[in-house]
Amino acid sequence: MFLDWIENSKAKKVTDNDIQNYLFYCEEHRKYAFSTMKQVIAAISFLYLKVFYKPVPKALEIKLRKPTHLPTVLSVKDINKILDVTKDLKHKTNLMLIYSGGLRLSGPLNAAYTLLCAVNIISHQSIEFFFI
Secondary structure, X not given: OHHHHXXXXXXXXXXXXXXXXXXXXXXXXXXXXXXXXXXXXXXXXXXXXXXXXXXXXXXXXXXXXXXXXXXXXXOHHHHHHHHHHOOOHHHHHHHHHHHXXXXXXXXXXXXXXXXXXXXXXXXHHOOOOOOO
């Protein structure tokens, strides 16, 4: 892709500005993710070191940090709306437990899935399980 961008005829005359323009194109127009951008930089570095036998251009000496995303936190008003809409006592209790314990949603969901699998086995194979 990089060689198509710069055209093979001028591959050895690439400037740092050409590389920066290509990286900008990949990030803004192609919408590459963080890890894909790291692969692009590594591929161009490999091209210079192993194919062209030239030092890596200054434009590729970029220290990328993986972006951090803050978790979405629901307000007290949102939590109250969710609890008010929930009519089933079992579901309401589970939601209150998850919220009050500060649990992530994946933990209780995995526990519920495991319980459903066990109940499914009981109903289909007539095997009795005792939960402690």
